[in-house]
Amino acid sequence: MSMKRKPPTDNVRRVISLGNNFRGVTTNKRDRLVQFESEQERKLILLLERDPSVVDYVSQPETLIFSDGKGRQRRYTPDFQVWRVNGKIELHEVTVQSRRESHESLHEREAAAQLICQERGWQYVVHTDQTLPSDWEYASLDFLSAFRTQCYADIESANWWLEKLKGRGQIHPKLVLSQLEPGMKVNVLITSLYYMLWHGEIEMNWRQPFFWQGDFHLGASIWLPEGGER
Template identity: 45%
Template sequence: MSLKRKPPAGNVRRVAAMGSNLRGTLTNKAGRIVQFESFAERSLLLRLERDHTVRDYASQPETFHSEEVPRYTPDFLVWKQDGCVEIHEVTRTERRKRAGHQAREQLASTICQTRGWRYVVHTETDLPQGYELSNLLSLVRYRPSVYRVEQLEETAICLLGERKMALSVLTREMVSQTGLPQPQVAASLCHALWHTYFMTNWQQPILLQASFTPQAQIWLANIENGVCS
């Protein structure tokens, strides 16, 4: 979705163009339009989108004011599945040393504490990077439910049992057993990995040119009794 003059519903401001920064919008898991104004913010949204403990999140939620801070609009408001609410800010380590930035963080921390919320600051040290980031960027396209095939998930559970398997090997066995085309099987597995129906190591490459890498493995978080009966 391209940016328009007015910000999306629930946003107090429209993200600004700053140099060559990446900015844009996405529709999140709850159907909400969310803005981002840097690649760092985009990477955080990928993690929030995949995090099953996160129910919903919004961008540019409100503007804080104080005598020391004339105006501060934090990046994101996050609602967790357990009812907790968090304000998330994305910045860089060197910026946190500035007096003005420290005043903003103190203001936000105080407001969040008063409301029973949590204030979370992200920097380049804890945002997705390396293989985790490349995997998130590769698999995000498979998050829509159109890729989910429950029959294939049940087949994967039966084939996996209590062991780990290479994703490429599992895909071949599922194609052989179900007769479904390889692209559909692979897409279904990618969807299941994105939504944490199955586990994998996100710190290793998963996809390379739309094919599973030889080292990418898959396994069950919990064994489901009765599925294979």
């Protein structure tokens, strides 16, 4: 007898295999297991991870029941539920714009979800492949997400970066690293930079190439955010 794998805690179902869809499980900022069943959903996860206004989020949070235009009962499970630091709660859906435009049933379920959220005092948010990150932004998010955890935070390295960037404006990372003092470890400084970029302590242009063939892109630049000097 085959055994069905249970979904993560607080998920009402497992993600669906459509044959060639990009799906998996990851751990979010609150050490909660989160599912995704498309590359677009994973892009949203990366954005939620970076967003400091997001306290927590869960995938496949609940199944909404509503009636369609013909009076038939329908069931719909949004992709994510999000909790904000200001106490607001949101349901998020990820879809493909072309599919959204061509399927009337998607408009009906969106309208139903909007109404349910309005009654609860929540917000309903729809993301598409046209609004989610792509190209260089997605590449940088994907790479830097590996350095988002606290183990890559280093106080000495962080202070070094902040001191070297003070009053410099936009500058290439290698020009800053050329000022390395004896005894400092380049690898620790670089992973610390990645951590700080992810958390917005140092800024970069996310929509321009930053990495190229295992190194910083020639056009990469970093700078302190406004008011970011300690």
